[in-house]
Amino acid sequence: MTEPTPAGQSGVVVRSSVFGRIVRNPLGLTAIVALVLIGAAAAFAQVLAPFDQNFSDITNTLAAPGGEYILGTDSGGRDVLSRLLYGGQLTLASALLCASVAILIGLPTGLIAGYYGGWFDSTASWFANMILSLPGIMVLLSVRAALGPSVWLAMIVFGILLSPGYFRLTRTVVQSVRNELYVDAARVSGLSDLRIIARHIMSVVRAPIIIQTSIVAGVAIAIQSGLDFLGLGDPAQATWGIMLSDGFRNVYLNPLLLVWPTLAIMTTIASLVLLGNAIRDALEDGQKIKAKRRPAGEKKPSRSAALPTVEAGTEQHLLKVSNLAVGYPQADGSIKKVVDDVSFHIDRGEVLSIVGESGSGKSQTAFSILGLLPDTARIVGGSIQFDGAYTVAPGDETVSSERLSALRGRRISYIPQEPMSNLDPAFTIGSQLVRPMTVVLGISKAEAKARALELLAKVGIPNPQRTFDAYPHEVSGGMAQRVLIAGAISCEPDLVIADEPTTALDVTVQAEVLDLLRTMQRQLGVGVIIVTHNFGVVADLADRVVVMQSGRVVEEGDVLEILRHPKHPYTQTLLASMLEDKTPMTKLTVDAAGGIA
Amino acid sequence: MTGTPILTATDVVVEYPGKGFRAKPFRALHGVSIAIEQGKTLGLVGESGSGKTTLGRAMLGLAPVTGGAITFDGQDITHASRRQRRALSRDIQVVFQDPYTSLNPALEVGEILAEPLAVQGVAAKDAKGRIRELLDRVGLPQDAVHRLPREFSGGQRQRVAIARALALSPRLIVCDEPVSALDLTTQARVLDLFLEIQQDTGVSYLFVSHDLDVVRHISHDVAVMYQGEIVEQGPAEHVTRTPDHPYTQRLLLASPVPDPVRQEERRANRLRLLAEQREQDAQAGAGTGASISAPADDAEGVSVGDRA
Numbered sequence: 001m002t003e004p005t006p007a008g009q010s011g012v013v014v015r016s017s018v019f020g021r022i023v024r025n026p027l028g029l030t031a032i033v034a035l036v037l038i039g040a041a042a043a044f045a046q047v048l049a050p051f052d053q054n055f056s057d058i059t060n061t062l063a064a065p066g067g068e069y070i071l072g073t074d075s076g077g078r079d080v081l082s083r084l085l086y087g088g089q090l091t092l093a094s095a096l097l098c099a100s101v102a103i104l105i106g107l108p109t110g111l112i113a114g115y116y117g118g119w120f121d122s123t124a125s126w127f128a129n130m131i132l133s134l135p136g137i138m139v140l141l142s143v144r145a146a147l148g149p150s151v152w153l154a155m156i157v158f159g160i161l162l163s164p165g166y167f168r169l170t171r172t173v174v175q176s177v178r179n180e181l182y183v184d185a186a187r188v189s190g191l192s193d194l195r196i197i198a199r200h201i202m203s204v205v206r207a208p209i210i211i212q213t214s215i216v217a218g219v220a221i222a223i224q225s226g227l228d229f230l231g232l233g234d235p236a237q238a239t240w241g242i243m244l245s246d247g248f249r250n251v252y253l254n255p256l257l258l259v260w261p262t263l264a265i266m267t268t269i270a271s272l273v274l275l276g277n278a279i280r281d282a283l284e285d286g287q288k289i290k291a292k293r294r295p296a297g298e299k300k301p302s303r304s305a306a307l308p309t310v311e312a313g314t315e316q317h318l319l320k321v322s323n324l325a326v327g328y329p330q331a332d333g334s335i336k337k338v339v340d341d342v343s344f345h346i347d348r349g350e351v352l353s354i355v356g357e358s359g360s361g362k363s364q365t366a367f368s369i370l371g372l373l374p375d376t377a378r379i380v381g382g383s384i385q386f387d388g389a390y391t392v393a394p395g396d397e398t399v400s401s402e403r404l405s406a407l408r409g410r411r412i413s414y415i416p417q418e419p420m421s422n423l424d425p426a427f428t429i430g431s432q433l434v435r436p437m438t439v440v441l442g443i444s445k446a447e448a449k450a451r452a453l454e455l456l457a458k459v460g461i462p463n464p465q466r467t468f469d470a471y472p473h474e475v476s477g478g479m480a481q482r483v484l485i486a487g488a489i490s491c492e493p494d495l496v497i498a499d500e501p502t503t504a505l506d507v508t509v510q511a512e513v514l515d516l517l518r519t520m521q522r523q524l525g526v527g528v529i530i531v532t533h534n535f536g537v538v539a540d541l542a543d544r545v546v547v548m549q550s551g552r553v554v555e556e557g558d559v560l561e562i563l564r565h566p567k568h569p570y571t572q573t574l575l576a577s578m579l580e581d582k583t584p585m586t587k588l589t590v591d592a593a594g595g596i597a
Numbered sequence: 598m599t600g601t602p603i604l605t606a607t608d609v610v611v612e613y614p615g616k617g618f619r620a621k622p623f624r625a626l627h628g629v630s631i632a633i634e635q636g637k638t639l640g641l642v643g644e645s646g647s648g649k650t651t652l653g654r655a656m657l658g659l660a661p662v663t664g665g666a667i668t669f670d671g672q673d674i675t676h677a678s679r680r681q682r683r684a685l686s687r688d689i690q691v692v693f694q695d696p697y698t699s700l701n702p703a704l705e706v707g708e709i710l711a712e713p714l715a716v717q718g719v720a721a722k723d724a725k726g727r728i729r730e731l732l733d734r735v736g737l738p739q740d741a742v743h744r745l746p747r748e749f750s751g752g753q754r755q756r757v758a759i760a761r762a763l764a765l766s767p768r769l770i771v772c773d774e775p776v777s778a779l780d781l782t783t784q785a786r787v788l789d790l791f792l793e794i795q796q797d798t799g800v801s802y803l804f805v806s807h808d809l810d811v812v813r814h815i816s817h818d819v820a821v822m823y824q825g826e827i828v829e830q831g832p833a834e835h836v837t838r839t840p841d842h843p844y845t846q847r848l849l850l851a852s853p854v855p856d857p858v859r860q861e862e863r864r865a866n867r868l869r870l871l872a873e874q875r876e877q878d879a880q881a882g883a884g885t886g887a888s889i890s891a892p893a894d895d896a897e898g899v900s901v902g903d904r905a
Contacts, residue, residue, distance in 0.1 A: 180698050181693040181694075181698045181699035182698065182699050182700055182701040184659055184691075184693070184699075185691060185693065185699055185758075185761065186712065187657075187658075188657050188658075188659070188682075188691045189686050189712055189716055190679075190683030190684075190685070190686035190713075190716045190717075191712070191716055192679070195716075199701075199704075199712075203701070203703040357782065358751075506644040506645055506807065507808075507809075507848065507851045507852050508644065508847055508848060508851040510851065510853075511850075511851035511852075511853070511864075511867060514853070515864075515868075533780065533781060534853070535855035536852065536853025536854055536855055536860065537853055538855070539854060539855050539857045539859075539860040540857075540860050559857050560858070563855055563856055563857065564856065574781055575855065576785075577781040577782045577784065577785035578781070578810075578855050579785075579788075579808075579810035579811055579813070579814045580854050580855060581854070582814060584813055584814050584815070584816075584833065585792060585814070585815070588785035588786070588788060588789055588814075589782075589785050589786050589789055
């Protein structure tokens with residue numbers, strides 16, 4: 001599959017908006033509705049509230065709910081509902097103020113520090129660290145002591161205390177995109193820094209800032225209510241915290257007084273947090289596919305059940321893949337096949353190459369042999385047999401890890417594409433070679449070490465002891481691939497699967513690794529499956545070739561036959577795209593005018 | 598070289614500041630000189646870490662040039678200011694290697710293509726017409742305007758990047774490994790597009806690649822880089838088929854050919870060449886260091902040079 005999007009596709013592409021995805025999330029919708037209701041109730045408190053917030057009916061204190069006072073009255077004879085509504089005004093406004101101050105300070109400084117770095121970055125980071133190290137409550141108490149009980153002042157100070165959070169977040173996000181190629185491209189286009197930041201960087205920063213704000217607003221409400229609860233607020237104005245404090249003092253007389261402000265605070269903070277989560281989920285843009293539930297009564301096929309015997313006359317093949325199909329369940333319940341009806345075999349001492357472009361299913365085929373498919377993958381059909389026994393029997397839905405773990409490492413080994421990311425940076429190369437051998441072969445550590453050194457020498461590493469003691473970052477990519485080859489042959493496997501083993505390497509290093517693979521294969525007589533997109537590698541190593549396109553095998557045969565006289569049009573196109581031996585500056589594709597890459 | 602060079606680089610040195618206090622700066626380019634002629638392609642080939650990408654970035658003002666000079670059309674642009682760069686962006690453009698990160702994922706294709714036009718003050722209406730032309734030029738459907746980069750395959754994204762580079766009708770495009778991330782058949786089609794554009798518009802390319810076959814196919818002249826220096830430079834046919842320098846020879850023979858019989862020959866030739874070069878190096882001794890071939894100066898005495 002060269003082009004997932006067909007050429008010349010037209011019509012409007014439906015893209016679900018972020019807001020749409022939030023609303024479709026039940027929790028997100030609930031949070032939004034709750035916040036809108038709370039916000040509206042607070043905003044229209046003057047209209048909605050039956051009494052003024054400080055209107056006091058001295059004759060009717062601590063009244064039970066009902067009648068004129070819907071939620072009753074507090075210890076001062078004031079209407080609870082009205083105070084709840086007016087209190088929401090102040091509480092929400094102070095949360096808004098706090099978050100605005102934090103953003104106004106944190107965002108621009110974070111942008112500048114992240115984009116330019118240098119002295120501003122060091123100075124701003126120093127200030128951020130200093131503010132973070134201040135004990136927040138102490139600062140707020142001192143401010144109140146020095147400047148009086150103003151909610152607004154307290155929230156401005158709290159906003160400053162929270163600004164390092166925004167600063168650090170913005171700075172990190174900006175640093176991660178500052179060196180993206182599209183920012184470089186904008187620079188080459190001559191965009192000013194201001195426009196680059198506004199167009200290319202703000203779009204990345206926006207989402208994390210919104211999520212952070214929903215959390216910060218919740219924290220601000222909690223802190224503001226906490227201060228008022230402690231009696232540090234302005235007693236002349238109703239807030240949820242002051243009401244909580246009043247309720248707490250009269251908890252034995254009228255416990256209900258505690259319930260209303262608690263409910264208001266809880267609902268608001270919970271809605272903010274849920275909204276933050278919903279935005280995050282919507283932005284992650286991943287459709288979660290639930291695992292198919294088995295219908296009741298259908299038992300999981302027992303793994304211990306006797307395996308069917310393989311078809312007679314095929315036992316002698318080292319590995320035989322028959323009509324294999326691998327698929328991934330989609331959100332709409334269908335299954336998308338990435339490998340379809342693939343059959344091939346490999347004998348002992350043979351080198352088979354699976355060739356194809358990205359999306360051809362060549363790696364998925366290799367992974368199903370190794371049993372390394374992701375959990376969501378399903379074997380839709382077909383079977384895999386290794387040395388006369390099924391690893392995937394006909395009818396199996398997944399690859400049995402039980403059956404394969406007995407083979408992996410011992411009889412089937414793997415050489416990956418990216419040598420560096422397949423070595424653990426925390427352990428020395430030696431320990432990564434020794435450990436599998438002690439487990440798989442059951443030999444002592446000393447024995448395994450001697451064997452590892454021998455193997456390292458065998459794969460052409462000049463100073464085995466030094467490489468044995470080295471950490472992965474201390475060796476080059478070519479060396480790392482040699483180490484992995486040493487690891488792959490350490491337990492004397494019958495089959496080695498190499499997935500694009502030289503793609504990440506420079507061409508001169510690739511030539512050496514190919515030499516090594518060829519020598520090893522001849523010496524040990526193992527079967528090798530090479531997955532690659534490079535026909536040069538195929539020509540260098542393979543005995544037989546399987547050409548794959550869009551999950552299917554289009555052609556299979558002897559290497560000389562396929563490379564010299566390809567029969568299938570796709571193989572012909574692939575070989576025609578090779579540049580070697582072509583006249584320079586000529587068209588490579590016949591239908592260049594109409595084709596779309 | 599004949600003809601008038603549109604861009605010249607003379608003894609360009611690029612140094613990145615070292616990490617840590619008073620650390621020695623890292624020298625990525627050691628005095629590199631090249632010239633690109635009007636309407637021609639200079640292929641720049643080398644392995645990872647050879648400095649080929651750095652040279653391209655130096656021309657674009659994205660790498661710190663600490664020595665030498667770069668001139669474009671006779672004008673010194675070594676340390677061009679932001680304002681000069683904005684004017685230069687009409688003439689020098691870029692296509693990067695990775696079509697997945699070179700397009701802003703949050704912007705629609707139309708917005709991406711409008712960006713360079715807007716910087717030059719092209720009116721929105723004219724820009725729209727120009728974008729339509731550009732999409733046609735690179736063979737993308739018109740409805741691409743309102744789609745996001747992630748809705749396109751790698752080859753199509755690279756076409757968007759090429760369209761962005763062409764937007765201002767530049768005279769030179771720096772192409773930094775523009776086909777390395779693409780599939781074989783896609784690579785062929787994108788290379789065709791590059792050739793077609795050059796024939797139609799007479800644009801010059803600095804074509805950076807690690808693949809000798811790609812460079813041979815598209816270039817008029819080829820320069821080979823190794824460890825921050827140019828070791829060989831000349832007409833493409835000569836450099837990529839009958840190279841003089843030992844490193845280029847190794848590079849040529851290391852690239853496998855898609856035919857088992859010819860590949861076996863090439864392999865044998867390569868091993869013979871490596872043995873010869875090792876012998877020469879041994880004879881040259883440790884003193885002169887005239888050759889920079891890998892096997893001999895590898896401290897470990899590796900059987901075959903290995904520096905990735």
